[in-house]
Amino acid sequence: MTATLLPGAPAPTEAPAPGRRRSGPRSGRDLTLVATVVVVAVVLVAIVGLPLLRILLAAFSEEGWGIVSSMLTDPVNRRILWNTVQLGVIVSLVGTLVGFVMAYAQVRLDFRGKRIMHLIALMPIVSPPFAVATAAITLFGRNGIVSSDLLGLGVDIYGLGGLVLVLSMSFFPVAYMNLKGMLESLDPSLDEAAALLGASKGKVFRTVTLPMLVPGIAGSVLLLFVESIADLANPLVLGGDYTVLASRAYLAVTGEYNVAGGAAYSLVLLVPALSVFLVQRYWVGRQNVVSVTGKPSGTPELVRTPALRIPILTAAVLVCLLVVTMYSTVVVGGFVKIFGVNNEFTLSHYRFVLAGIGSDAMFTTTLLALVATPLAGILGMLIAWLVVRKLRRTSGLMDFVGMLGLSVPGTVLGIGYAIAFNTPTVFANRQWFPAVAGGSAIFGGAMAIVMVFVARSLPSGQRSGISALQQINPAIDEASTSLGADSLTTFRKVTLPLIRPALLSGLTYAFARSMTTLSPIVFITTPQTKIMTSQILAEVDAGRFGNAFAYCAILIVIVLSVIGLLNLALLHPSLRGVNRR
């Protein structure tokens, strides 16, 4: 067909027959689209579908089901379940409260240092899971600098109290970002309307602002609940006798070599995590649309009432101080022998990480994360594009499966990887793929790690891609199609350039995620492919906090530098501007 479009091209050689005539092979549906869907689906099945399936199979095996069904009857298991729920509820409430205070201060209060406060609030996102936990032990532990040396208290940070402190500090940024966006987009005219009706500032807050925020708050509570019950790093380091499902599953797999047991605890963890994800997605998600106008429709009025201003600002400053203290501990702790015990300056920790045994993990982790980041970014954008533009009935399903990498607790995903990929993939008596995880796997298990990185970091790109695409007029895609581009060409030449900012934030987040994720990694890291986060765990376990601090600090530096480079590269004027011919 295309040939006849060329100027002077001869008319179609076959005389147009009257009536029907099937046209040539070119006339089929857009094959690149079909191919893209198939490839994306296969990748998703490999990186999340298969591991989850294997975990379900193991959990429903006789041995696994025995444990699942004893969750409520066996006192030990009941205790673990209770611990998990208790921790989840407390952290989600405390974390959301902290996030709200910070967001409210940021949006509605006027004070100097707003920008710095914003950056401090985001700090925990780019740091590895142990930074806060290790710092907390050093500061507030049995021999802690603050608790013991300064205050002379004999507090025990191991257990519920310490976990709540550390987890709330680690996760409040999620609530902060959520609620900040929501507060900014709240229609200020509502506040004004209420004020005109004679309500006082405090009353406006209670009767107008707060109810409008309920969906956002509920969403944050749910997210934090899932994050905190899914967390493995902190319970391992700080839990002490306080065992939760994630740490129990870890123990079953790595300590008792009881894979069915690990799968069973995973299943119990998976159910609430996935239900909350679904509720968050279909209920809270819808509520948000109703209550929030979407775009800032005016500048929210700043609150000046001292009764509101003083307590909120005080709380926000205290939170910031705590964050700063924690991260200062990380920095200082890397440069002294044993922080709080022997404060003699030393470079040995950094030498260990940068030039010694630790450098191996540093290079491997950065390399694998750098491999995974573009893969996750492109995959996320592709899924977003398919979901928004191309798929109809199956778009919800693809969106859901794409998000699974994040909504499934890391511990569960890691155990799934160990079960699914430590041995070759066999189906219908045929080996489809060699083992990709574990010491004897291809690439020394590096492939499974890249897959986990992609699975974990893909959802953020997918999300930002979806919201970016929804802003772009679909006629632009159709114009490209109408000019002869197949689906993939349209994606490459039109869609991708237009969603570059979303891609950038997707890539940024993907890299930070990959570098800092631990829970799925501990199950599949191998002696050949050492990953920084699991090395940090080993150092903390061995009590070598100095090395752990050095690792954390370097990890943060790597993450921030790569993010900076990405921003420079992708937003460089030569790329961002209109392409000159």
Added chain:
Amino acid sequence: MTQHTESAALVVDERAADALPAATPGRLDLRRLRKVYGTDHHAVPAVRDIDLEINPGEFLTLLGPSGCGKTTTLRMIAGFETPTAGELLLDGDVITGMAPNHRPMAMVFQSYALFPHLTVFDNVAYGLRLKKLPGTRVREEVETVLTSMNLAAFADRAPHQLSGGQQQRVALARALVMRPKVLLFDEPLSNLDAKLRVQMRGEIRRLQRRLGITTIFVTHDQDEAMTMSDRIVVMNVGVIEQVDTPGEIYRHPASVFVADFIGRANFLDAEVSDVGPDTARITVLGREWTVPRHPDATADSAPALLVRPESVRLRPAREDSVGGSTGRTISSMFYGQSVEYDIETEAGNIVASVADPHEDQTFEPGDLVDVSFEAARTWLLPVPGAGAP
């Protein structure tokens, strides 16, 4: 850019347009084409089994009220929607299942849909480059089109640096450069201001004539349809009410819906006394008339007489009360080129439009007038749902 230069630049460069190579116009056949949106539980029938033949080189307009299925029909032709049933043929070949990017058609969108990240030049070159034409050829062809559309000066601009009218022309250039067999437009002028819209009508029509491209144009603006089209397709709730030339559609509408939708219309109840082959003898406003009739307008169908406001004739009344052919002026409005009256008669209110009346021949509200009309310019129509079972 001022309004003045904008309009000056608008005119297509006639000599340069001659350099545009003519396309091979395509012939389209729509056969019982149907589109139902939604699921089985909640089906939205948008287009119901329409048949339509579009001749090579023809300018065909799809016209109808909002939601009648114009866009859906156009998008099925372009390949963006898959028909639920029916067939689409291009030059005799079935193309119902052909992917949109393989169809030798080009579409101009209401929103223009220019690629915001590309320059005007690259926007226009986009499709040619996809065809892997050599760079020099691409440059030549794009420059020819840009020159003929008076856009050469904007080649290096980004779309957002252009006015609405200029963007519209870039969108048109981008479609024309592909030399499509069929050119599709979906309300391309509705984002322009009124003056520009009128100018663009002429531009598009002249270019289309010159290039001889088969063109399908969707609009709900009847002036656009009347002034631009070879034939108009009037649609209503997913079906075609009539396909004909603008003149026929206006003078001899196929249904009350068409008569009402195109132009303005008075419908008067008519008593049929005798029916000839093309005409009927009827009584309206107390007088007998011989009027042209629609084939279905018989005595049984309780037909209505369509009288356009401009074929109503008013004279000072001889009677002194409303009845028979005498009516009372309710209101009069002066438009400059015409005066429009609202007349109360025994058959209901009638709108009359009198062209360029002499000053002493106008009527005031309350005046009694004698109402008649040019019988040859009326049209007897069947009324759906009325008449004998």
